[in-house]
Amino acid sequence: MKAFGYVRPRTVEEAAEAYAAHPGARYLAGGTNLVDLMKLGVESPAVLVDIGRLPLDTVEERPDGSLRVGATVRNSDLAAHPLVRDRYPVLSQALLAGASGQLRNAATTGGNLLQRTRCPYFQDLDKPCNKRVPGSGCAALAGVHRDHAVFGHSDRCIATHPSDMAVALAALDARVELYGTEGTRSIPVADFHRLPGEHPERDTEIRPGELITGVLLPAARAGVPSAYRKARDRASYAFALASVAVVLRVADGVVDQVGLAFGGLAHRPWRAHHAETALLGAAATPPAFEGAIDLELERAEPLRDNAFKVPLAHNLALDTLTRLAPAPSPV
């Protein structure tokens, strides 16, 4: 690891100033991904701006019923928060499906969104990787890519985003709140992560120096039945091969609100817009669910070794939608 300076600002404003003042600075919160990448040599910041103690560690209900989650709320605290468990169970379940107890105690909300892909070639300095060194090539294209993308990949990069939390947030229509020298803005989580295209080195739409200050959960989705399902190579403590976040409200046997997003399939949480459009207003029955899921998944472009992800995602989504839908009333 290369030597670096260390700054611990007291406020968000000081943090942004410190970042701007020091070329090669990186923000540090829980460090569960960044410190690991520094050990691997993937990251070598000149200065760490420690935002871990900023006053952004609370979950607050707003007058309109929405929830604001501070950027440094730990993953374990967010998953256990009564309002999150009661109103947004998909978010609590997604957080608890990720990492380990130790890591969730350190990892933060903002850091979870900004974590990097676990593509083994990204983490290996001896291999070409367009995300790590733009223009160097992609070793995963012809290499080991069973865990990689089936949607939205490019010939530059086929990596997936590893977060479970972000998949739930996408299905919930959550927004990311950002602070930068030009002020504060917020963008939907579903649009926060990018597809790789020509520039896989850019994971997200965040601008240089911008700081995630929080995540906003809309009141509109509070209390709507929701769930997260994840398939992985072992029963716990592994990244998703495929996962699904579902928010589903049914009235009189008809879907009147739906959020559906897949994890483990793309460079970002894959919001299933085609399936959602088909589901809205449709009968809440397994055949209708299946038709809608297929409408989304027929657009998948699996790689040589990961075609299994498509039926896996299909089955996860069908099962989760079916479980969330109220049982049909007896005739």
Added chain:
Amino acid sequence: MTSDNRLGPHSEITLRVNGKPHTLLVDHRRVLLDLLREDLGLTGSKKGCDHGQCGACTVLADGRRVNSCLLLAVTLDGSEVTTIEGLSGDGEEPHPLQRAFLERDAFQCGYCTPGQICSAVGMLAEAAAGHPSHVTDPAEPSGRPVPLDRTEIRERLSGNLCRCGAYPRIVDAVEDVIR
């Protein structure tokens, strides 16, 4: 501009480790695990993978279990750290989990054991504080202690690998302490 501006390669920090205060000049690259082992001679915490994947380095920082291999020491200025050496307090009597591991023979080589025990201590506190896990029924009410069966214990300790495969007896030992 900022409260703490340490642009050199090292900083002075104060830590309480197992109740004892230490003031140390640390290289910013120093992770807590290396500080414990190499600067303080507390070699109970083990280096397994050094990447947060095996749990052998698990300690309690401000009462919460964490992977000490991924925590930069400089970020912990002012924190209270408890390692396997400090679990028994005055050292007269082993911690109930340490005793249970001995009685159940919950290890073979023992390398992962300090991390397993520190993780179990943190995990029991989390469950008592009402923290759910991946296998907790979502219908369980918030805020109440979560009852721990073997499935819960296994899930909650999944961040601690044991290459000898002593898992069944580790779960036995944790169950003994819960009862």
